Amino acid sequence: MTVWVYPLAMVRAAAQFVLAFAGFILLVVSVLCVLLTGPLLGIPAILTRRWWPDLTRRFASWSGVRIDRPYRQLRESAGFRALWKWLISDPATYRDSAWMLLEPLVGGVILLPAVLTPVALAGAVIPVSGWWFGIAGWGLRVLLVAACFVVAAVGIATAPALLRVHAKWTKVLLSPTRTTVRLHQLEETRSEALESEAREVRRIERDLHDGAQARLIGVGMTIGAAERAFDRDPDRAKELLLKARESTALAVRELRDLVHGILPPVLSERGLGDAVRALVLEQRLARETQIDLPGRVAAAVESAAYFAIAELLTNVTKHAGATKVWVDLAFARERLRIVVLDDGCGGADVAAGSGLRGIERRLAAFDGSFTLTSPPGGPTMVTMEIPCALSSPRTCTSSEKA
């Protein structure tokens, strides 16, 4: 921090002070446009004037205050009418207006000392330079100069702090409301959930189409050939039937894997607790599970939690070089809490792997949280929490070592 921070803040504050009044004029013009011409000039006016709150949001970062843009997302294919509706139904438009109306008053008062600084400095020069010579006595002149310097000094000294106060005031009206933030988040997770579901359906369709369906056609053809060969070449027919049987077995195996990928049967038969137990048993590592889940949670939560744990365990086996893994599953205070810990090499990073990022995104759809700690050298610990409700209480608390 250098001394330059103070004059710089003063200049910035003064600039914002002046702009506050320019912004007020902008508000008046835009309101007139809307009232007189409706959407015709209203749309360009509202869109254009957003430039000013946007600039102020950027100014707030001078003081380290972060203000996100609150405006709703516009869907791409929107027409003129939709554009108008989008603008006038967005609460941010009205909050912008309120801010532009109040800014000359509130912002003006907050920033006033900074603006007074140059005025005071100018005022100090006048008596010294002798313009007031004869108008006031020496004693009064010294007093005036001193007062001006005091005002200037206070203005400069308080400029950074006042700028920060101004940024905080700005944040009150210009940042998204809690509802808007939530709305954004819901829109995002919803579209992600829908997309991943569509992707999943496409994958299943492709797997069935290229796998079991194709194989069964093959079986049918082989049996047809066996039928034709039955009389003239029984040995050949037998051979073909054997082939058909083998293909059927393969189709069954493929279908089983497909079903497992959609919803593991043990999950629907036993619920999350036993499904995780079964999953951990398949790991060829030393493992320890602690499961305290007295009942079942919603099917969607079960499934998300199961696949998240499955993916984490795959990571542990593939990348961590671990010798032991701990899985802890508990339900408390309306939250499902899952901890997966391994003694591997650590260094996992959400940003680096699409897998971890994917888990985080999927859990976000449930308002769940995903925390990863993985220092280089290990251990790696993932904590996931999903808010949910427990149904059909039934005790199945147990722990198991292997």
Added chain:
Amino acid sequence: MRVVLAEDLYLLREGLTLLLEEHGFEIAAAVASGPELANALAERNPDLAVVDVRLPPTFTDEGLKVALAARRERPGLPVLVLSQHVEQLYARELLADGVGAVGYLLKDRVFNAEQFVDAARRVAGGGTAMDPKVIATLLADTRRDDPLASLTEREREVLGLMAQGLSNAAVAQRLSLSEGAISKHTTSLFGKLAIEAGADTNRRVLAVLAYLHNR
């Protein structure tokens, strides 16, 4: 040999009935739900129960639960459990009482009628029939410090087949080796794994499974 069969899908139930009758089993009852199975097991006192894991009314693991409950009533009641998928978790539960006379197979094993019927007979006779897939996961990817890693390829094969529940003679037949060679392999691998091996096939199979599960 009297069998109680529980399978909710009509086609599979008929198919299994046909297959078992063809091979000299007598179907005492063929039922389609959990409660019916519980009744049939209590009333008919069969020599073997062939049970689908998933049964109405809950369509969860109803069949497995009824079978396990029946075995608590009548320890050692031979139960052959069939399923569309195999889980080590279920295998453990079936083996937990240490009595044996249990089987746990994928449904598609019926494609090979001889081996399936052989497994059913083995279970009825107090033996064990574990699906190759269950055993494969048990034997898979051993850690370096694991005694299993010290087995030869052949010994591993023998161990896998034994864990499925096969006798020395059957293992010899599967691998096209002499029984003498097999017993040499078993002696060696039991030594390496430090398993107490009795002469009795059933007890030996259970010892192997217990070893693999507790590893």
